[in-house]
Amino acid sequence: MTLSEKDTLYNWHPYTQHKTAFSHPVIIKGQGALLWDEHGKEFIDAIASWWVNPFGHSNTYLAQAIYNQLTQLEHVLFGGFTHEPVIRLSEKLSQILPSNQKKFFYSDNGSTAVEVAIKASLQYFYNKGQKRTKIIAFENAFHGDTFGAMAASGISFFTDAFQGSLLEVVRVPVPTEGNETKTLKALKALLETNEYAAFIFEPLVQGAAGMVMYSATVLDQLIALAKEYQVFTIADEVMTGFGKTGKNFACDYLEQQPDMMCLSKALTGGTIPMAITSFTQEIFDAFYDDDTNKALFHGHTFTANPTGCAAALAAIELLQTEEIQGNINQVNQHHLAFAERIKNHPKVQSTRVLGVIFALEIKVEGKQDYYGTLRNTLYDFFIRKGIILRPVGNIIYILPPYIINDVQLAQVYSTIEEALTLI
Incomplete structure (x- = not known):
């Protein structure tokens, strides 16, 4: 055979x-x-x-970095422990991401990076005693295949079988050229209801929709509008991150800074599955409490895998050459x-x-x-x-x-x- x-x-x-x-x-x-x-x-x-x-x-550069790490420490649980590669990687990310990104939550892939961002958005308001249970996303978006990420996605055949089982997401038009005003008006109308926890988007390029592109100018306006109504903005840079758009991140084209960013795919140079969700200090602080129940109870067995972190550090070094x-x-x-x-x-x-x-x-x-x-x-x-x-x-x-x-x-x-x- x-x-x-x-x-x-x-x-x-x-x-x-x-x-x-x-x-x-x-x-x-x-x-x-x-x-x-x-x-x-x-x-x-x-x-x-x-x-x-x-x-x-x-x-070979990535392979050598992975080999070196494998012969020192291949994996250790991240619940209750930490290690040098993840500390070095988080420090490096804090230097190259938008300056408001202060805390880094590690997971396994792009879908889980989005899942963490959505869960953190919803729980932030829960921890504050506020009821905000809905998410805003673009039409024809794709954010992944886990349930939260799938709910935020707008390509129907990916999600048709699961309608009724997903969290509530309301969509606004993609602000392509000539459509900007329509999108801004639609977003403002939703924000005024005070029912939404977050607005998630693929910055500048919708990948799975067919590389649909829109301007940084209108995205700046949309982010500023969301901030005005205290709705978190989530930049899904799983596809666009690490050089694809000509800059390190698509958000580098912006004046505004998102509250959260989702990273994966090219993070480790295509070698080891890994993902990161980054957050502002304000978001982290809403989980920092004497009440244990206010912690973000989310995790993965291979969270912050040392070998993946070593690969990511080497990939960033290559990117910056x-x-x-x-x-x-x-x-x-x-x-x-x-x-x-x-x-x-x-x-x-x-x-x-x-x-x-x-x-x-x-x-x-x-x-x-x-x-x-x-x-x-x-x-x-x-x-x-x-x-x-x-x-x-x-x-x-x-x-x-x-x-x-x-x-x-x-x-x-x-x-x-x-x-x-x-x-």
């Missing part, structure tokens, strides 16, 4: 309808921006394996040039670029399903061509490792152009 056959026999993959899906390529090796399957077929990983591998696969910063700028310039080259193509509705993120919207009739025929046709084409891209409906996006070279990126662009001839 082949590895692929064994995979089909045993494994249940995410976001997969196995009755209609093809067998999955068995990846056995990765190096830089490339992956190879069991038959030797080469793939360019043009989405950094779901946005987590900014420094490429099998990065001149070489990686230069690579981010170079990818951005290539994206801008490709957008200019293809924008007048008869099959292209629009393009958008921010940092290393490129998105192209295909001109089609009618609404396209998220996992519809067009998307599946494109995905299969790209895989046959040795390019890992995961279109969203009629949107093709690129979010490559920062170390992708010019030849590889040019191959991704040319394959996208070829794909447009199939439509």
